[in-house]
Amino acid sequence: MDSQKPRARIEAAPALPHPYAGLTAGFTTRHDKAALVVPHFESLLDVSLVTVDFDTDSLGTFSGEVPRKGSALDMALTKARVGAEFSVDSLGIGSEGTIGPSHQLPLLMANAEVLAFVDLKRGVSVSEHTISHSIRTISLTVEPHAEYRSTLAAGGFPDHGVIVKPADGETTPIFKGLHTFAEVDSAVRVCAVASADGKARIESDFRANHCPSRRPTISEAGHRLAFRLRSCCPHCLAPGWGLVSHVRGVPCSLCGENVDVPAREILGCTACGEQQIAAKPIRVSIDPSRCPLCNP
Template identity: 30%
Template sequence: MGAAPVHPWTGRRVLVATMHGKGAAILPALAGIGLAAEVLELDTDRFGTFTGEVERTGSMLEAARAKARAALDIAAARGAIAIASEGAFGPDPVLGFLPCARELLLVIDAASGREIVQARRSLETNFASLDWPADEARLEAFLSRARFPGHALIVAHADGRFTKGIAGRAGLSEALDPGHRPVRVETDMRAHMNPTRMGEIAALARTLAGALATPCPACGEPGFGFERALAGLACIDCGTPTGLARAELLRCSACGHEAERARRDARTHAEPGECPACNP
């Protein structure tokens, strides 16, 4: 058996910018393609917090870019590569009644200025909140939905303070004491406090690693990966294009080369119930 191909970035300094333990989710995927990345501890809260003490300015991509560039500035390593993550949570854009998690990973190659982005949207999240006060039944239902105590909570107080990282009943009872004027209980979405989110970041890191391990068929640069889904999966009964994905678009951020790839689940048609013509 021949030796595994050496990644073109092997030997270069690869930095993962984080303050919330995301290296545990990202480093193993990079190691799998021969990249020995290191964690660079960075105060990423200055670019925005989930609780809003610091508002995120701009998009998820812009926030991740600011983190990655800050890591490169701190490291002052010529030709280094920085990786940063950003997440957002809210109602699903299609199924508005369900919570949705969005994760983004950005790679910046300081030598070329090139950026490689991979993103993921998933319904696998415990994102939720509960206005306080609430009765015991509503609290218990919320705690179950929040996957507490395996996932931490945050209590917001009327004076603008937040009690974060609550991981046990005693801490929750203390934070909800009326003397502290609690007004809301919510899930702590910071990665080191949320195993479900950490799992989503790890899944996205594997997707990113797959792209980094794939050279562009046109220019040979690493990073040929998923860009977006292409809608139009045809109805099996009438052939009408639906809003479901028919294929994936792959793209190289170095030269712009694009190619289509079939759905990974090998699905070739939509069902009549998913068709706007058969089921208007």
């Protein structure tokens, strides 16, 4: 998987025992993500997770019947707060995925997974994310009786599920979580009749329990989040010490113009607001190709 390389961190010495050892966090998910995150929280923090059965689809769906309100991070934080409210220890986790064309590699699809954590008692609110280009996707418009099986198989079907809906943009009828050709054929017939153009849309069902190629990316984000929570604030000892922002501004190696890119990490605590600038710079100069004066 081509997720980002781990970042170098200044790790504050964890308080011993860790403040979360033996506690339980609520994980707000309906799509079977807990199994991907539990091992990291158990092994790195001794934290157990309980699944909070909240209707996360009411906050927005991949298939578009419910538009997402706010950014992926906003959604993950909202779900984490719901999880914390259901947790006896006031700890919560929420997850949100985004799938779309890659900014860096426009021919590829990118899958970003953000995992957020909140601690309502201490005021901790942190997140970690992972990006992968290993996501499998299916997206095609078909007429009934067309040959689409090979295209579906190329996109990872039947391990990867699909949704079927009318091709003219109507949001009903809609069939989700389909994993057999017989189910797809039948859904295509119904949706084509309901569509003004007589065609049906077949698209990936990106919910985590129907999309195996998302699962390693969610697991990696879970590892990063649990790892971050091991680090405690050097000032107030709250867990979650880590990257909060960047010092920006790096000189161009040719003309010396200050270019607005990250220069150093700022590590901080979301509970007490303590911040420290990392000693090691991310970069000390920038290539003229990224300089607005040398390469306008």
